[in-house]
Amino acid sequence: MTRSGQEYLASLDDGREVWLDGERVKDVTRHAAFRNTAASMARLYDLSHDSEHSEALTSGGVHRAFAVPRSYEDLVARRTAYKVWAESSFGFLGRTPDCMAGGAAGFAALPGLFTTDSFDGAANALAYHARLAEGDLYAAFTITNPRSGEGEDDLVVRAVAEKDGGIVVRGAKMIGTGAVFADEVLVGTIEPLAPGDVEHALSFSVPVGAPGLKLVSRTSYEAQARSVLDNPLSSRFDENDALLVCEDVFVPWERVLTYRDVESTAAMWWGTPAYLNFVHQAATRFWTKLEFLTGLAILLTRSNNTYQLPAVTQSVGRLLAMVAQAKAFVLAAEASFEQVDGGRGGVMPGQEISFAQRIMAGELYPRAVQEIKLLAGGGVIQLPASAQDLLHPQLGPVVEKYLRAPGVTAEGRIKLLKLVWDALGSEFAGRHEQYERFYHGAPYVCLTMQTSAGGADNCEQLAQACLDGYGPGAGQ
Incomplete structure (x- = not known):
């Protein structure tokens, strides 16, 4: 079922580690750099949960972006929902929750691409989609590797240990647009990897509040805004971008989508919808x-x-x-x-x-x-x-x-x-x-x-x- 805006804001109080200007942010819903944009995100949830737009935004109790379209008419209905949310921020909030919702629906449309000889992530991909849809969760993603020099591949997220219940990951990813406001963050790679680069060929999703996960925020334009009248857009719609850093983050196996396979790590984006x-x-x-x-x-x-x-x-x-x-x-x-x-x-x-x-x-x-x-x-x-x-x-x-x-x-x-x-x-x-x-x-x-x-x-x-x-x- 869809969440209210207040329920969404309450979910952000999860101990997440967000850094800005050399200080750790205690609560993104109250901090001057994030609170107004968090409220704008909450309004999106209210539009779906209980407004005159609820019928256009939802179907079967979930946001239409989570639905796997079966026809041209379904695509049009999904676009109508996208349009309502886009108009709420006049197009200035780009990576709103419906973005990765559509991505997860793409995974669910073709889960077989997550099955490889070394790892079968098909069930996990379907479970990922179901978890987001049923919880009406906001998933962000970081799928770009930081630029590294020769001998510095350890900068990029990789698994450093395997355990009975999952893997331990370490390294960084860019660019986490909207990640400080999300419930979960999907970590993967959309850019081509070398054929043998299995060390970096993995994708997974973890709660933003997972121990060891850091988000290092860029300059906040919301924090610099004088007032809504003086800065009517930046004071309310600064979705932020952050560097994601994993310092020995534990990822349960059921949250791993691809593992040590270059082809499936790319195909999850380019081979599915x-x-x-x-x-x-x-x-x-x-x-x-x-x-x-x-x-x-x-x-x-x-x-x-x-x-x-x-x-x-x-x-x-x-x-x-x-x-x-x-x-x-x-x-x-x-x-x-x-x-x-x-x-x-x-x-x-x-x-x-x-x-x-x-x-x-x-x-x-x-x-x-x-x-x-x-x-x-x-x-x-x-x-x-x-x-x-x-x-x-x-x-x-x-x-x-x-x-x-x-x-x-x-x-x-x-x-x-x-x-x-x-x-x-x-x-x-x-x-x-x-x-x-x-x-x-x-x-x-x-x-x-x-x-x-x-x-x-x-x-x-x-x-x-x-x-x-x-x-x-x-x-x-």
Whole structure:
């Protein structure tokens, strides 16, 4: 059954070891660096648990992201649920609980890929999916290896001991987006491993509060926020990113998904629908985020009384075209769905379109941001330092007089401009631009993989058909 927001927040009091600025955080639900974002995550749970959106968000008492889709209609229903949650944070919370929920559903669709000669993780993969769904748990993931030099492979997570009940793991993983707010963290490897690198070929899931597990947080933009009015996005939607460090963490065998097998450790992402489910959630969120940014551009130009200028109208039209493009990728991926294991594992979004979405999003987001920055001009720079200026008995009237616009109060204009700056120009905004550029991996990886995603043969055949259709004796 779904949890309430309060039940979710209570679950975070588990002794987890989160570090920020050289200090251990005692309670992420109360700390100034995390509490507002934790509350935003809790609101997602409340939307599912008891709201006018509950029917769209859940089916059979669980979030729709956990369901293994069996038809095109199921994909659409899942996307509808993704959209509701994405709109709650205007697209700025990326790795919300529905992200890994879709990944776990991907594992459950094709559990046979977890069975190898050395280890059978099929039952564990199904149990992982069931545990998350039935407990309505928030699972994060860390699937990128830290960069290590020659002779430094001990930096990457690996098993250092086997026991009757499980394994002991040591090492680090990156990048734990949202991990400080999660119930569990899945540790694995999505990047290619050398054929014989069985030492690092493992994946498992552990509670974030597991003894020996540390999360080292990056700078908190929420902690730096002056107020919700001054930093309306970063004060509430900073999902954080953390380095995961395992210092002899014990992992029971039943929580191990792959072990000492390079092929299955990769296939859990690329051979099941898990990764395509990730893209489905991310593409829906990206579409929502572009809708929000375009809405900001419209509000901004209306406030500046420039909306009707031909050049501005064209710029807004360009942004609306980007929104339509982002939407089209989501709809096309659903419409081009593919069967999993001949239909026995349900269906998944089309790979060719899903892979192309990764390239489109990374290239489109910086263009959208640049377009709106040009529309914003210098107004987002010359703003009062904080909301306190508006409330000051002497300064308030001055601010009201000189910062208002025709038909817009100074408070309304300042709110809008501060929102625009937090979305486009703040350090929080800079993280989001970099985040969207590399959300699905480095461009050279996505571009290379696109060539094997389908479509190349048809393109080549069409061009060859043209060449074969004429020769030296063709009529003039």
